[in-house]
Amino acid sequence: MDQLPNMRLTTQRQVILEELGKVKTHPTANEVYDMVRRRLPRIGLGTVYRNLELMADNGIILKVEVGGTQKRFDATVKPHYHIRCSACGKVNDIDIAIQEQINQAAENASNYKILGHHIEFSGICRECLEKSEETSIN
Amino acid sequence: MDQLPNMRLTTQRQVILEELGKVKTHPTANEVYDMVRRRLPRIGLGTVYRNLELMADNGIILKVEVGGTQKRFDATVKPHYHIRCSACGKVNDIDIAIQEQINQAAENASNYKILGHHIEFSGICRECLEKSEETSIN
DNA sequence: TTATGTGCAAAACATTTGCAGGAGT
DNA sequence: ACTCCTGCAAATGTTTTGCACATAA
Numbered sequence: 001m002d003q004l005p006n007m008r009l010t011t012q013r014q015v016i017l018e019e020l021g022k023v024k025t026h027p028t029a030n031e032v033y034d035m036v037r038r039r040l041p042r043i044g045l046g047t048v049y050r051n052l053e054l055m056a057d058n059g060i061i062l063k064v065e066v067g068g069t070q071k072r073f074d075a076t077v078k079p080h081y082h083i084r085c086s087a088c089g090k091v092n093d094i095d096i097a098i099q100e101q102i103n104q105a106a107e108n109a110s111n112y113k114i115l116g117h118h119i120e121f122s123g124i125c126r127e128c129l130e131k132s133e134e135t136s137i138n
Numbered sequence: 139m140d141q142l143p144n145m146r147l148t149t150q151r152q153v154i155l156e157e158l159g160k161v162k163t164h165p166t167a168n169e170v171y172d173m174v175r176r177r178l179p180r181i182g183l184g185t186v187y188r189n190l191e192l193m194a195d196n197g198i199i200l201k202v203e204v205g206g207t208q209k210r211f212d213a214t215v216k217p218h219y220h221i222r223c224s225a226c227g228k229v230n231d232i233d234i235a236i237q238e239q240i241n242q243a244a245e246n247a248s249n250y251k252i253l254g255h256h257i258e259f260s261g262i263c264r265e266c267l268e269k270s271e272e273t274s275i276n
Numbered sequence: 277t278t279a280t281g282t283g284c285a286a287a288a289c290a291t292t293t294g295c296a297g298g299a300g301t
Numbered sequence: 302a303c304t305c306c307t308g309c310a311a312a313t314g315t316t317t318t319g320c321a322c323a324t325a326a
Binding site: 065066067068069071083085086092094095096097099102103105106109110111112113114115116117118119120121122123124125126129 | 203204205207209221223224230232233234235237240241243244247248249250251252253254255256257258259260261262263264267
């Protein structure tokens with residue numbers, strides 16, 4: 001079980017981690033690239049992809065594969081659920097209790113070895129709600 | 139509120155729906171394309187994408203945006219949860235009770251208007267478990 | 277007949293990869 | 302020194318789109 005194996009602490013990795021830690025949203029690889037590029041203009045998109053993937057594999061960050069086309073990343077490793085705005089696509093954390101018991105239910109209902117679960121809520125965020133009231137899209 | 143609006147019943151749409159109904163897995167657009175192409179060799183991939191998207195919008199089928207790179211589709215509209223094999227990526231239904239109460243919890247914990255939720259379990263399927271025993275990857 | 281739908285091919289995105297040169301230990 | 306890592310660019314994979322022709326209602 002390799003937790004933090006042979007992985008060098010390069011400038012690129014430090015900066016990626018720092019920038020990811022600054023935001024409370026869940027940026028896509030490309031958004032991380034944009035943030036990091038302000039500090040390291042010559043960094044390559046491939047490096048960002050490679051390192052996000054690597055850090056996720058090592059449990060340093062979380063890869064959040066929610067709805068939408070792109071993968072998203074999260075500096076918080078503690079288990080938590082997400083909520084995604086159906087209107088604008090934004091993803092946020094949501095602080096409700098972890099439903100420990102449903103893993104057991106899943107174990108019983110399937111012949112899989114259960115590793116875990118994730119809950120994604122969908123809804124309309126405050127900003128989009130207000131926008132739709134203005135334009136009376138209702 | 140347009141439920142089943144101006145949408146012609148074309149051969150292509152019938153066949154897509156029939157083929158999707160035949161399988162219990164959750165095929166990607168490309169897999170649906172392969173299935174449908176056996177019966178309609180000249181169908182275009184674009185048509186499959188367009189129609190899957192359209193049917194999902196009209197609530198005729200379900201668009202399942204679980205982990206992995208590609209979107210998947212499901213002929214079953216009734217609410218249910220999914221389980222995804224972390225080893226082979228396969229997605230199946232899992233028959234456990236719908237957790238009605240957590241929508242209320244989410245409503246309280248956020249300032250979103252909650253529309254619903256989805257639970258995705260991750261695990262290792264029977265086939266992959268057996269494979270890993272053989273090769274003692276353990 | 278006519279608005280909609282289709283096939284095809286190109287475009288637009290998203291992600292991965294090969295390789296020569298660069299950097300951490 | 303000797304790996305491991307990076308930038309760059311090209312390759313790959315997925316989804317969307319424009320357009321001329323076909324077809325369901």
